[in-house]
Amino acid sequence: MSSMKEMTSLFDGKAMQKWLIALVVLGLLASVLLPLGQLFSKAFYNKNGQFIGLDNFVTYFSTPALAGSLNNTLYISTMTTLIAVTLAFLFAYALTRSGIRGKRVFRAIALLPLFAPTMMHGIALTYLFGNQGLVTTGIFGLLPFQWDIDLYGPVGIILAEIVYVFPQAYLILAVSLAFADYQLYEAADTLGANHWRKFFVVTIPSVKYGIVSACFVCFTLSFTDFGAPKVVGGQFSVLATDVYKQVIGQQNMTMGATVGLLLIIPALVAFVVDRIVERKQHAAVTAKSKPYRIKENRLRDLFYSILCVSVSGFLLLLMATVVLASFIKVWPYNLTFGLDHYDFSNVAGEGIEPLWNSILVALLTAVIGTAVTFITAYTIEKSQVWKGLRQAGYFLSILPLALPGMVIGLAYIFFFNNPSNPFHGMYGTIWILILANVIHFFAVGFITATSALKKLDPEFEQAAESMGISQTKLMWRVTIPVCMPAIVEMAVYFFINSMVTISAVVFLYAADFKLASVSIVNMDDAGDVAPAAAMSVLIVFLNIIARAGAEWIASKLRKRTTGSYQEKGQVA
Amino acid sequence: MKKWHYPLLASVLSIAFLAGCGQSIGSQPNTQASKAESTTASGEITVYTALEDDQIKTYLESFKAKYPDVKVNIVRDSTGIITAKLLAEKDNPQADVVWGTAATSLLVLEQQGMLEGYSPKGIEKVSPEFKDSKEPASWVGIDAWETAIAVNTKELEKRNLPIPRSYEDLIKPEYKGLIVMPNPASSGTGLLTINGIMQLKGEQEGWAYLDKLHANMAIYTHSGSKPAKMAASGEYPIGISFGYRSITEKKKGAPVEVVFPTEGSGWDVEANALMKKREIKPEAKLFLDWAISDEVMKAYNQNFAIVSVKQEGATLPEGYAVDPIKQLIKLDLNQAAQNRDNILGEWEKRYATKSEPK
Numbered sequence: 021m022s023s024m025k026e027m028t029s030l031f032d033g034k035a036m037q038k039w040l041i042a043l044v045v046l047g048l049l050a051s052v053l054l055p056l057g058q059l060f061s062k063a064f065y066n067k068n069g070q071f072i073g074l075d076n077f078v079t080y081f082s083t084p085a086l087a088g089s090l091n092n093t094l095y096i097s098t099m100t101t102l103i104a105v106t107l108a109f110l111f112a113y114a115l116t117r118s119g120i121r122g123k124r125v126f127r128a129i130a131l132l133p134l135f136a137p138t139m140m141h142g143i144a145l146t147y148l149f150g151n152q153g154l155v156t157t158g159i160f161g162l163l164p165f166q167w168d169i170d171l172y173g174p175v176g177i178i179l180a181e182i183v184y185v186f187p188q189a190y191l192i193l194a195v196s197l198a199f200a201d202y203q204l205y206e207a208a209d210t211l212g213a214n215h216w217r218k219f220f221v222v223t224i225p226s227v228k229y230g231i232v233s234a235c236f237v238c239f240t241l242s243f244t245d246f247g248a249p250k251v252v253g254g255q256f257s258v259l260a261t262d263v264y265k266q267v268i269g270q271q272n273m274t275m276g277a278t279v280g281l282l283l284i285i286p287a288l289v290a291f292v293v294d295r296i297v298e299r300k301q302h303a304a305v306t307a308k309s310k311p312y313r314i315k316e317n318r319l320r321d322l323f324y325s326i327l328c329v330s331v332s333g334f335l336l337l338l339m340a341t342v343v344l345a346s347f348i349k350v351w352p353y354n355l356t357f358g359l360d361h362y363d364f365s366n367v368a369g370e371g372i373e374p375l376w377n378s379i380l381v382a383l384l385t386a387v388i389g390t391a392v393t394f395i396t397a398y399t400i401e402k403s404q405v406w407k408g409l410r411q412a413g414y415f416l417s418i419l420p421l422a423l424p425g426m427v428i429g430l431a432y433i434f435f436f437n438n439p440s441n442p443f444h445g446m447y448g449t450i451w452i453l454i455l456a457n458v459i460h461f462f463a464v465g466f467i468t469a470t471s472a473l474k475k476l477d478p479e480f481e482q483a484a485e486s487m488g489i490s491q492t493k494l495m496w497r498v499t500i501p502v503c504m505p506a507i508v509e510m511a512v513y514f515f516i517n518s519m520v521t522i523s524a525v526v527f528l529y530a531a532d533f534k535l536a537s538v539s540i541v542n543m544d545d546a547g548d549v550a551p552a553a554a555m556s557v558l559i560v561f562l563n564i565i566a567r568a569g570a571e572w573i574a575s576k577l578r579k580r581t582t583g584s585y586q587e588k589g590q591v592a
Numbered sequence: 593m594k595k596w597h598y599p600l601l602a603s604v605l606s607i608a609f610l611a612g613c614g615q616s617i618g619s620q621p622n623t624q625a626s627k628a629e630s631t632t633a634s635g636e637i638t639v640y641t642a643l644e645d646d647q648i649k650t651y652l653e654s655f656k657a658k659y660p661d662v663k664v665n666i667v668r669d670s671t672g673i674i675t676a677k678l679l680a681e682k683d684n685p686q687a688d689v690v691w692g693t694a695a696t697s698l699l700v701l702e703q704q705g706m707l708e709g710y711s712p713k714g715i716e717k718v719s720p721e722f723k724d725s726k727e728p729a730s731w732v733g734i735d736a737w738e739t740a741i742a743v744n745t746k747e748l749e750k751r752n753l754p755i756p757r758s759y760e761d762l763i764k765p766e767y768k769g770l771i772v773m774p775n776p777a778s779s780g781t782g783l784l785t786i787n788g789i790m791q792l793k794g795e796q797e798g799w800a801y802l803d804k805l806h807a808n809m810a811i812y813t814h815s816g817s818k819p820a821k822m823a824a825s826g827e828y829p830i831g832i833s834f835g836y837r838s839i840t841e842k843k844k845g846a847p848v849e850v851v852f853p854t855e856g857s858g859w860d861v862e863a864n865a866l867m868k869k870r871e872i873k874p875e876a877k878l879f880l881d882w883a884i885s886d887e888v889m890k891a892y893n894q895n896f897a898i899v900s901v902k903q904e905g906a907t908l909p910e911g912y913a914v915d916p917i918k919q920l921i922k923l924d925l926n927q928a929a930q931n932r933d934n935i936l937g938e939w940e941k942r943y944a945t946k947s948e949p950k
Contacts, residue, residue, distance in 0.1 A: 083940075084941070085940055085941065085944030151827045151828065152825060152826050152827055172811055254810075254811040255811050255812060265777060268672070268676045268677075268778070273680060350825075350845070350846070351825060352825070353746075353825075353826070353846070366645070366646045367645060367646070368645045368668075368817075370645070370668070433680065437680070437683070438683070444684070532638070532665035545670065545813075545814040545818065546645070546817045546818060546821070547815065547817050547818035547820070549821075
């Protein structure tokens with residue numbers, strides 16, 4: 021107990037705050053900025069470590085294959101963004117501003133792709149639209165028509181990316197659309213504006229920041245995604261697969277770093293734009309705003325019902341196809357069911373073990389990531405000293421938003437596989453995977469924690485101080501319990517993303533410690549597509565369990581907090 | 593307020609505290625701990641290999657029987673990846689041993705001074721063309737593998753096409769869009785196929801041939817196995833792959849015929865080597881001794897028609913032609929290794945831009 025007291029006294033006062041701030045900033049410097057610096061500098065050196073200035077970039081742009089993939093990637097991302105944001109907007113509009121039935125089901129289905137690694141969307145598409153796919157062959161000739169969409173290449177990548185980014189765009193737009201000032205619509209009605217005019221003059225301006233932000237998120241995600249192009253890209257190369265090919269196929273680390281820098285550009289732009297948008301959006305809704313009222317309109321509801329059924333039907337079809345394919349013995353020649361593909365012992369990818377490894381990494385990432393991001397957010401939000409350093413800490417904490425996973429992975433190879441680095445011992449262990457995941461998903465956890473902490477009145481701190489209650493005690497007794505829903509949310513976010521991520525860990529996984537997502541790529545590479553499908557199904561299944569568990573805890577917490585408010589009410 | 597959550601939160605926070613330390617100064621002890629572990633934990637070696645996943649387990653059985661206390665960490669990937677990993681880790685080699693990886697790749701490592709010469713026990717039994725001529729040897733081969741074409745008979749029947757028998761057949765216009773082959777940058781099979789073609793036709797005609805083949809190519813895959821598996825599933829009916837993989841797909845019951853091209857097959861040797869590092873473990877040498885021993889040679893021979901130690905009275909693995917050695921074309925591995933960068937560069941320049949946005 022005495023050590024507890026010591027710790028308590030350590031946590032108290034301005035000195036402790038300074039320690040924490042220093043620790044947080046140093047930690048972020050060491051795990052974000054320094055590796056990144058290493059990566060940047062690598063791009064200006066040749067294989068033998070001589071400084072060559074911009075030569076790598078000159079080589080890049082004069083190699084048609086490489087320069088071509090920049091064009092390809094831009095094309096993919098633009099198309100994906102246009103289609104996904106349009107669909108997600110309509111979908112979100114349907115769920116927030118129409119009277120259709122089954123909104124909760126539609127919402128749940130729309131979020132389903134979040135539970136799957138992006139390779140899975142690609143695998144689903146091959147079983148539907150590949151040369152032996154259900155649609156391509158008209159269910160093996162059962163149907164009178166066949167439809168070949170020429171999947172391998174841009175078509176396949178764009179389709180897979182749309183599936184991947186759709187839920188993200190939907191979530192952003194649903195939030196934007198949920199906040200509206202109905203008074204504006206009433207005013208428009210009085211002025212005699214028709215539907216279209218209202219839509220363009222009131223609705224669109226009120227959600228423009230949401231649209232901008234959704235566009236950037238979709239663009240960045242599809243610009244940097246590795247999983248889908250790997251599976252359905254065929255010969256159509258994109259930047260992310262180029263990085264992989266340069267580093268892993270051609271042994272050319274410096275060119276990998278060069279492409280990695282290109283990969284980061286849109287993410288950085290998005291990051292800056294997002295910061296600006298964030299600031300502006302605050303003013304949009306005021307306390308005087310009236311919530312949106314959904315008027316009755318049969319035709320509109322019919323249209324949106326059809327839309328939602330088609331979109332979620334397609335998403336379900338993809339999932340169902342992968343599940344089906346994972347149980348079919350030999351697609352397309354022996355269509356009997358069996359569990360053969362769930363026995364991973366004789367295919368590429370080292371058996372079932374990668375799944376256990378993934379679960380372990382995801383659990384540890386969830387615990388450590390949540391704790392670290394929460395403490396970071398707490399330190400930056402609730403300390404009163406060193407404002408400048410805290411702002412630097414804030415910036416470093418949200419900077420990972422601009423870092424594609426592949427960039428983190430590469431940067432960590434350069435940084436940690438350097439024997440003169442004191443943290444060199446982490447290389448090739450589970451810890452570097454966890455660190456990469458924590459940093460990769462740091463920003464969202466941090467923002468969640470920060471906004472939860474912002475809701476707490478700073479008067480708590482002042483009151484505690486005047487009453488001589490330590491900050492630690494306050495944190496245990498008030499801050500953490502109140503923030504518990506956010507903490508659960510952060511943990512499950514870290515868990516799910518660690519289960520599905522491939523981009524950073526594909527460069528970092530250890531000798532005897534392969535992850536499930538890596539083994540999916542390996543199996544697909546080796547042509548074992550059905551076992552890769554089976555592994556994806558297992559990941560989705562576990563993620564759904566995790567999400568359901570989090571919902572269950574959250575509902576318990578809600579009950580408890582409403583209960584305690586009532587208690588308080590009685591006391592008062 | 594109820595306090596049920598107190599221990600939970602305490603543990604979360606203490607973990608968080610430790611983790612927070614782990615990110616900065618605190619990871620020092622962590623580092624040392626893992627270093628100490630690797631020096632004291634004898635009986636653990638890391639083996640990089642490009643052998644096929646489904647073979648490794650069977651092969652390792654006899655090693656585990658012989659040395660039950662030695663833990664073997666296998667890192668397996670395509671030839672190009674294993675080579676890349678080894679080169680990337682040049683300053684800090686993770687592998688102790690390389691096992692069953694293309695000799696042309698090991699020769700690249702040798703040029704970079706990354707291999708430690710070691711002549712394993714029994715090296716005298718290995719045929720000279722399968723091992724380094726120096727003493728001690730930098731690399732020792734275990735088997736040779738060669739180009740083979742897996743052809744899906746069902747899908748070709750549907751299209752009324754004959755089975756291609758030679759490289760020349762493959763460039764006929766009727767096979768356009770039906771052929772897949774591995775990318776030589778990542779796949780050893782891809783590289784040896786191209787080496788073979790270059791050797792057969794000479795540089796200039798070789799590239800001219802590849803231009804035509806490229807026109808027929810649907811996609812280039814990452815691994816050498818995938819074309820055979822794609823042919824087996826009918827995704828693309830003709831897969832340029834290697835003997836073992838094409839034959840296993842056929843054995844599994846896929847409607848596949850295995851074709852060894854009439855002009856001969858390109859080939860490479862799957863070989864072993866010892867990594868040069870500060871501390872070379874005795875277990876690594878034991879592993880290399882074992883890796884060319886009779887027991888495991890027999891196991892290799894179950895899958896590969898050509899192994900480096902002549903097997904008396906051994907029967908050919910199922911599916912192979914009478915004399916597989918005759919199928920191999922004349923090929924100088926050293927020259928192939930020296931040309932590796934050039935060939936890959938030229939290949940990349942010519943064929944990596946296959947599709948444009950449509």
